[in-house]
Amino acid sequence: MPELPEVETTRRGLLRILPKRAILRAEIHALKLRLVIPRDIPAALKGAHVTDITRRAKYMIWHLSNGRDLVVHLGMSGRFRHSAARDFECTKHDHFILYLSDDTVLAYHDPRKFGLIDWAKSNDVDHAWLANIGIDPLSDDLNAAWLYDKLRGRKTSMKAALLDQKMINGLGNIYVSEALFYAKIRPTRIAARVTKNETAKLVPAIKKVLHDAIGAGGSSLRDYRDVDGQVGFFQDRFTVYGRANEPCRTCKTPIKQITQNGRSSFYCPHCQK
DNA sequence: CGGTAGACCTGACCGC
DNA sequence: TGCGGTCAGGTCTACC
Numbered sequence: 001m002p003e004l005p006e007v008e009t010t011r012r013g014l015l016r017i018l019p020k021r022a023i024l025r026a027e028i029h030a031l032k033l034r035l036v037i038p039r040d041i042p043a044a045l046k047g048a049h050v051t052d053i054t055r056r057a058k059y060m061i062w063h064l065s066n067g068r069d070l071v072v073h074l075g076m077s078g079r080f081r082h083s084a085a086r087d088f089e090c091t092k093h094d095h096f097i098l099y100l101s102d103d104t105v106l107a108y109h110d111p112r113k114f115g116l117i118d119w120a121k122s123n124d125v126d127h128a129w130l131a132n133i134g135i136d137p138l139s140d141d142l143n144a145a146w147l148y149d150k151l152r153g154r155k156t157s158m159k160a161a162l163l164d165q166k167m168i169n170g171l172g173n174i175y176v177s178e179a180l181f182y183a184k185i186r187p188t189r190i191a192a193r194v195t196k197n198e199t200a201k202l203v204p205a206i207k208k209v210l211h212d213a214i215g216a217g218g219s220s221l222r223d224y225r226d227v228d229g230q231v232g233f234f235q236d237r238f239t240v241y242g243r244a245n246e247p248c249r250t251c252k253t254p255i256k257q258i259t260q261n262g263r264s265s266f267y268c269p270h271c272q273k
Numbered sequence: 274c275g276g277t278a279g280a281c282c283t284g285a286c287c288g289c
Numbered sequence: 290t291g292c293g294g295t296c297a298g299g300t301c302t303a304c305c
Binding site: 002003006034058073074075076077112114115129163165172173174175219221222223224241263264 | 296297298299300301
Binding site for chain 2: 034075155160262
């Protein structure tokens with residue numbers, strides 16, 4: 001999926017399109033993605049328009065002109081496609097389709113169905129996944145003192161700690177590997193044993209890799225595309241992710257791939273301690 | 274509570 | 290060509 005940079009790129013793409021156009025009609029073509037999609041969404045969207053889209057970590061929140069808010073999460077394989085109505089062909093995994101007032105169509109496509117489309121609030125209370133998620137890594141909430149404190153007492157690996165969305169929400173499998181490379185910390189290091197100095201390097205490393213990836217339009221590995229069908233190009237600048245056995249860009253040592261908690265991690269055994 | 278396998282779903286790719 | 294196994298950007302649940 002889309003990690004934070006891809007969600008942010010998608011959000012910016014949607015903002016170029018949605019607020020200027022009314023939603024003439026909405027269709028739901030899947031019974032459920034991650035969860036059952038509320039049946040009243042199409043009726044509530046008809047005739048409305050999106051006034052703004054904000055982001056909390058990997059979640060987008062669509063603010064509607066009728067006062068309601070929609071949560072949209074792209075899961076592992078979700079993306080939006082915008083096209084002229086006459087060019088639009090509904091394919092197998094187009095689960096959520098908006099017909100817009102300028103004769104264009106916006107379709108949510110998600111083969112693996114790990115995405116999420118739901119009302120953001122129920123009886124004015126945030127749903128659990130918005131209420132309980134961790135801090136946004138691009139906000140000032142993420143600073144060295146905070147992170148050092150959070151890592152105390154954690155016996156898990158740095159990889160698992162940074163992937164824990166209840167602590168920091170937005171990092172995923174790619175950008176954890178990349179950030180740990182820039183901070184010269186091995187993904188296998190026990191979180192509680194990471195020093196204050198290392199934490200002080202890790203925080204700017206996380207922010208830099210996310211900012212750089214957003215600037216590059218995200219990373220396109222398999223299915224990620226911007227709303228206009230553009231691929232991101234940050235994958236060309238990966239230092240370790242997906243580069244098993246290839247030379248480290250700093251020291252030429254072959255990059256190592258290991259499995260942690262069932263998922264791949266990549267690191268340079270020479271540069272990262 | 275902290276930590277970790279397993280589950281959810283489809284498609285692409287590799288080796289035989 | 291076809292089949293089985295493996296892997297993939299996320300995250301929730303069950304269990305220890």
